Amino acid sequence: MAQIAKPIKPKSKPVLSHSVSFTDGATDGACPQEFEVFKGTLGPNVIDVGKLYAKTGYFTYDPGFMATASCKSKITYVDGEKGILLYRGYPIDELAQHSDFVEVCYLLLNGELPNRKQKKKFDYDVTMHTMVHEQLTFLFRGFRRDAHPMAMMVGVVGAMSAFYHDALDITDPHHRMISSFRLIAKIPTIGAMAYKFSIGQPFVYPRNDLNYAENFLHMMFAVPCEEYRVNPVLAHALDLIFILHADHEQNASTSTVRLAGSSGANPYACIAAGIASLWGPAHGGANEAVINMLSEIGTVKRIPEFIARAKDKDDPFRLMGFGHRVYKYHDPRARVLRKTCHEVLDDLGVKNEPLLKIAMELERIALDDEYFVRRRLYPNVDFYSGIILRAIGIPPHLFTVIFAVARTVGWVAQWNEMIEDPTQKIGRPRQLYTGYGPRPYVPLDQRGKHDGGTRQ
Ligand code: SDX
Numbered sequence: 001m002a003q004i005a006k007p008i009k010p011k012s013k014p015v016l017s018h019s020v021s022f023t024d025g026a027t028d029g030a031c032p033q034e035f036e037v038f039k040g041t042l043g044p045n046v047i048d049v050g051k052l053y054a055k056t057g058y059f060t061y062d063p064g065f066m067a068t069a070s071c072k073s074k075i076t077y078v079d080g081e082k083g084i085l086l087y088r089g090y091p092i093d094e095l096a097q098h099s100d101f102v103e104v105c106y107l108l109l110n111g112e113l114p115n116r117k118q119k120k121k122f123d124y125d126v127t128m129h130t131m132v133h134e135q136l137t138f139l140f141r142g143f144r145r146d147a148h149p150m151a152m153m154v155g156v157v158g159a160m161s162a163f164y165h166d167a168l169d170i171t172d173p174h175h176r177m178i179s180s181f182r183l184i185a186k187i188p189t190i191g192a193m194a195y196k197f198s199i200g201q202p203f204v205y206p207r208n209d210l211n212y213a214e215n216f217l218h219m220m221f222a223v224p225c226e227e228y229r230v231n232p233v234l235a236h237a238l239d240l241i242f243i244l245h246a247d248h249e250q251n252a253s254t255s256t257v258r259l260a261g262s263s264g265a266n267p268y269a270c271i272a273a274g275i276a277s278l279w280g281p282a283h284g285g286a287n288e289a290v291i292n293m294l295s296e297i298g299t300v301k302r303i304p305e306f307i308a309r310a311k312d313k314d315d316p317f318r319l320m321g322f323g324h325r326v327y328k329y330h331d332p333r334a335r336v337l338r339k340t341c342h343e344v345l346d347d348l349g350v351k352n353e354p355l356l357k358i359a360m361e362l363e364r365i366a367l368d369d370e371y372f373v374r375r376r377l378y379p380n381v382d383f384y385s386g387i388i389l390r391a392i393g394i395p396p397h398l399f400t401v402i403f404a405v406a407r408t409v410g411w412v413a414q415w416n417e418m419i420e421d422p423t424q425k426i427g428r429p430r431q432l433y434t435g436y437g438p439r440p441y442v443p444l445d446q447r448g449k450h451d452g453g454t455r456q
Helices: 052-056 091-099 101-110 118-128 133-143 150-164 175-200 210-220 231-245 253-260 267-278 286-297 300-310 330-348 354-368 368-374 381-392 396-420
Strands: 015-022 035-039 075-077 084-087
Touching: 015 075, 035 052, 035 368, 084 091, 084 101, 084 330, 091 231, 091 330, 101 118, 101 210, 101 231, 101 396, 118 175, 118 286, 133 150, 133 175, 150 267, 150 396, 175 210, 175 267, 175 396, 210 231, 231 330, 231 381, 231 396, 253 396, 286 300, 286 354, 286 381, 286 396, 300 354, 300 368, 330 354, 330 381, 354 368, 354 381, 381 396
Parallel strands: none
Antiparallel strands: 015 035, 075 084
C-alpha cells in the first residue's frame, strides 16, 4: 500500500460538488431538471435523486444496487478497481500486520485507534460481557442436534432482546453502547455453544484470562476432562481472520442490518437479520461452499471439468470463492489470507494439505482463463479462509459462524452510525410494477378452468 503523505480527514457531511440536469425526452418542451452532485472523501461522487420523483414523476431502477449509494458512512472504504480496503482510513493489510481484533473493534466503533489506557479498558469491558444469561443456554435444546449452526445463531441472537431488555432504548447512547458490547462479547460464546450443542458436548464457559480469539478456541475445543492449551499459531490465525472479516461497507448483510434498524427494531433483532443474510452461499456462506467445492473436485486433474461447469450458463454451478460485486481486482483480504494459509499449514506441518494444492492450482488456472479474466473474477476473502479454518480444526458447517462472529462488530458499528444520523429515516424502496392492472373480482362459479392462481 503506497505511503499516504497526508491522511485525508473525514468530512462532517457530504460536500456539494456541482449539479447535473435531466431533460425528459418523452415530454415535448420539457425543461431540464437539476440534481445536486455530492462528493465524499474517497470514491465516486453521488447524484442526490431524493427529489427525482417529485420533480419528474420517475423512480430510479437499480436491482441489486449496482450503482446506488444507500447511505453516507465514515467506517469502511472499498476501492474495487484498486483492491483497497480501509477501516476508518487504515489499510487492511497494515491492520492485519500490526493490530489485533479487539483493537480493530475499538477502531470500527469509535473511529480512532485506542491509546494504551483506552485499549485496556475496552478489552476489559468486552471480556466482562462474554458470559450469556444462563436461561439462554436452554434455548439450544429446542433445536435438533444436527441443526445447522447458523440456524441456531439466528434464533439465539434474535432471542437476546428477551434477556437484555434493560438496555433497548435505541435513542439512548448509553443503551446502544451496552447492547453493542453485549453483542460483540457474547457472539463468540453463542457461536461456540452452537458447535458444542451440535456435537453433544457440554458448553464451555468463557475465561477472562484469554484474549478474544484464544477464548473462542477454548470454548470451541475444551472439554471438562482435561486442560485445553490454546495453540498460539492457531489463535493468531483466527484473530487475523476476525480482523479481515470485521466490516466491508454496505454488503448484503450490513444493508440488511441497516434496513431492519431503520424501522427502530432492537439491535439484537437487527443483528439476527444480518446473520440470516450472511448465511447465503453467494455471501458469507461461500467459505463453507468453497471447502465443499474443493473436496468435490478432489484432485487437480478434475479442475478443468469444474471450470467448464462454472462457464456453462445452463449449469447453476459457480466457482465458489471467486468473483465479487465490488472487487474487480484482487480482494486485499484474499491476498493476506493466501500468505497466512501457507504459514499456518507450515506451522502445523500439513503444508501438503491436498485442498490447498487444489486451491492453488484452481486459482492459477482460473486467473489464466479468458472467461474469468474478462469478467474480472478473482479469488475473494472466502477462497482461502476455509482452508485455514479447517486446519485450525473448525468443521466446514461452522465457517459462516466464524464469519458472523467477526462481522458482528461491523454490523454494530454501521447500526450505531445509522441510528446516530439525524437525517436517518425508515428505508422504504419503491418498485417498477409489472403485474395486472385493476380488474373486477370473479365469483367462484364464474371462473374458468384456468382463471385465478395462474402466475404471470
Ligand atoms: C462475500 O459484498 C461484499 O462485500 C461481500 C463480502 C463481505 O465481506 O461482506 O465481500 C463477502 O460475500 C464475498 C463473495 C462470496 N461469494 C462467492 O464466492 C460466491 C461465488 N461468487 C458469485 O456468486 C458472484 O461472484 C458474486 C455473488 C460474489 C458477485 O456477483 P455479481 O457481482 O452479481 O456478479 P454477477 O453474478 O452479475 O456475475 C457477473 C458475471 C456473470 O457472467 P455473465 O452473465 O456476464 O456471462 O460473472 C459470472 C456470472 O455468471 N460469475 C461467475 C462467478 N461469479 C460471477 N462465474 C463463475 N463463477 C463465479 N464465482
